[in-house]
Amino acid sequence: MHFDWHPVITTWQMIRRNKMRSFLTSLGIIIGISSVIIIISLGAGAQSLLVNEIKSVGSDLIGVLPGASESNGPPASVFGINITTLKYADGQAIKSRVPEIVDFSGYVRGAATVSIEGRKKEASFVGVNANYLNIESTEVVSGRFFTNEEDNSASRVVVLGSEVAEALFNFSDPLDTHVKINKETFDVIGVMKSRGSGGFQNQDNEIYIPLNTGQKIMLGINYISLMRLKVASGADVDSTVEEVKKVLRDQHGITDPEKDDFSVRSQVQTLDTLKTLTDALSYFLAMVAGISLIVGGIGIMNIMLVSITESTREIGLRKAVGARRRDISIQYLIQTVVLSMVGGLLGIFFGVLISWLVSVVANYLGYAWDFVITWQSVVLAVGFTFVVGLLSGWYPAKKAAELNPIDALRYE
Amino acid sequence: MIELINLEKDYTNEELVTPVLRNINLKIAKGEFLAIMGPSGSGKSTLMHILGFLDILSSGKYIFQDKDVSSLDDDTLAIYRNQKVGFVFQSFNLLPKTSVWENVRLPLLYSGGLVDEKKVDQAIASVELTHRSKYLSNQLSGGEKQRVAIARALVNNPDIIFADEPTGNLDSRSGTQIMAILQKLNAEGHTVILVTHETNTAKHAKRIVRIKDGEIVSDEKNDEQIIAAKTELVK
Incomplete structure (x- = not known):
């Protein structure tokens, strides 16, 4: 052979x-x-x-977006459609009625041209609550984050993302300076730790202002575009999601779950x-x-x-x-x-x-x-x-x- | 060895039937040197193709080594072409950009079993081209190409060598060399069947069959060659 x-x-x-x-x-x-x-x-x-x-944000978070969605698809708000039904008060109601939720922050977002002494940087501003650092497990490298009082009073204070700070101030200290965000003047009170690029957003090219400032001064709106809820350690995330939905239905007067005008997702679901x-x-x-x-x-x-x-x-x-x-x-x-x-x-x-x-x-x-x-x-x-x-x-x-x-x- | 009985061959093109060979009766014994002569279009090449198992007859019988060729299937005919016969064509038909050695080896690739490289070397030596073994076919002269074709025809040591106008594309000196090689092979026991329209080429054969309009018009011995061959034997 x-x-x-x-x-x-x-x-x-x-x-x-x-x-x-x-x-x-x-x-x-x-x-x-x-x-x-x-x-x-x-x-x-x-x-x-x-x-x-998503993992870097933390797996103990539940996100709430305005607008309904299919079980596996994203809600309409992801595609840039404005839905006005989600309010900061919804978050307060959730926190008071769902014991597994230990903290929350509302989010609004917009485009910002940040400038100082002729230098300009195109960035995104994000309006968040004072507990943002705790929610997203991040920190500032210099200065401080804003306080609840500053949020409640819609103060014009800003914490810069590391890339924005570097672009506008090179390596000099930006604290206690004033920058213009679009047409408004803000006090720089801190600089965020660099978090790197990821997903669809470059978080280092964002600036952080109080939620109320974002809503009232920058955008002129009374709704939020995202809410993140922090779940107590050891709590069952799936059952907490259901509790959150119940509260939101009460808040929005919805009796038929098919007609939900919000989407609640845990990070695991978002990953899937x-x-x-x-x-x-x-x-x-x-x-x-x-x-x-x-x-x-x-x-x-x-x-x-x-x-x-x-x-x-x-x-x-x-x-x-x-x-x-x-x-x-x-x-x-x-x-x-x-x-x-x-x-x-x-x-x-x-x-x-x-x-x-x-x-x-x-x-x-x-x-x-x-x-x-x-x-x-x-x-x-x-x-x-x-x-x-x-x-x-x-x-x-x-x-x-x-x-x-x-x-x-x-x-x- | 070969017997043709009332062999006929027609070419059919749609409705048109063209008779090419008519009532061919021929016997060829082992060891003969036969020339089939005739003008262009007389049917001599068709006869050679049928004898060489490349084409099939339309009617009559072709008996080869006591077997009726019409009863053989495609694969057996391919084995016959590989083992029993070797072809030398007017236009050499060497593989382009391929060495002399590889060209001569070609039939052995289809013989089954391992290629016996000695057979290739011997065939090349028998046409005195050992020094050109590694040359590519396009680096050879016409005469050398035809010698390679003869070596390829010989490599499987076939019973019959068919040569179709083997000197047609050569100068007279190369043509004489080729005919001398064919005569030598015949002397060594191979049956040689030559197809030509040139008297000068045919004169090297011991028997000449003339064809005209598809029919054999004469079949005679070439006494001159027979005497020469006998003289050679006496020497």
Whole structure:
């Protein structure tokens, strides 16, 4: 018993004779596979970025957003739609009636141009309560955060994000200076600790003002766009979420839970929702990239058909010296599978390389971006290229095998 | 070894039937050097293709080594082409950008089993091209290319070597060399069947069959060659 090497030898000879063509034949597959690998990897990297961001806020938080939502989807307010039903008073009611909630903060948000002595910085202002540091488990590096009194009296005080402070003051001390936020003048009372970029927001490019100041002076509204509730340690988060919902229904006069005008999510639920969203997005993009693999396969088939036409006399010669139909078809089938799989392996190599470079650059820029290559995506890529090779080689191989040796030898 | 009985061959193109060979009766014994002569379009190449298992007959019988070739399936015909016969074509038909050695090895790739590299070396040596073994086919002269084609035809030590206008693309000196090699192979026991329209080439054969309009018009011994061969033997 021996292994029949002749189709391998013949394939090697044919690829060697047409190096450039072989490379171009594989190029479609190289691009297709590397695109799929990159998209799946970037999807996983982006997911890790968001997950890390949420985890960094703390897993003992419950978020309340205005507007209803499907069980797994985000509420409308996430997409920038203003809903005015959620009030600061709702938070006070929750805190007084749900013992598991130990603290809460309301949030409003807006765009801010922060300026001082001709220097300007575009940033976001966030109106929060005085207990914000406790809620989000963060701290100030210099100065202080504002007090309840300052919040209640809608004082014009601001705590700068580290990036804003650096941009406006370089490395000099910003405390006790006055900055203009849009058209209002604020006292700088503190600078936040750097928290890095993450998710959709760069928290270092935010400035923090009292909630009342944000509502009344900056935005002229009486509602809040987000509420975060801190759950007592050891409390059951799921049952607390249900209690919070009950209070909100009472507050908003809702009797039918189907008609809730708010969404309550624990961080765990938010993580699940995000994973569902990012998974769906990356699989959709991978499918789009997968179409390029089909195009690559058609490219291989096309070039193999041209190659067969060009090699008609050679096929005739091979038949004249004893090649059987299956020898010819196997030879072309192996050739397409080899070209496709070599393309696939190169695609994996470039896909992994580019994904790795993206993660290195993202980490360098301060994003908590994980480099993720799943073995499933690699196995899928290899399997797919094998199938593409077989499918795109089948018809040309059949056509070559069926050539009449005399007609083939006479082909001009 | 070969017997053709009332062999006929037609080419059918849609409704149009073109007769190419008519009522061919021919016996060829082992060790013969036969030239099939005839003008262009007379059917001599078609006859060679049928004899060489490349084409099938329309009616009649082709008996090869006591077997009716019409009863053989595609795979068996491929084995016959690989083991029993070797072809030398007018246009050489070498694999492009491929070495002499690899070209000569080609039939062995389809023989099953491991390739016996010695057979390749011996075939190349028999046409005196050992020094060109590693050359690519496009680096050779016409005469050398045809010698490579002969080595390829020989490598499986076939019973019959078919040569279709083997000197047609060569200068007279190279042509003479090729014919000398074919004569030598015949002397070593190979049956050689030559297809040509040139009298100068055919004169090297010991028997000449003439075809015209698809029919055999004469079948005679070439006494000149027989005498020369006998003289050679006496020497």
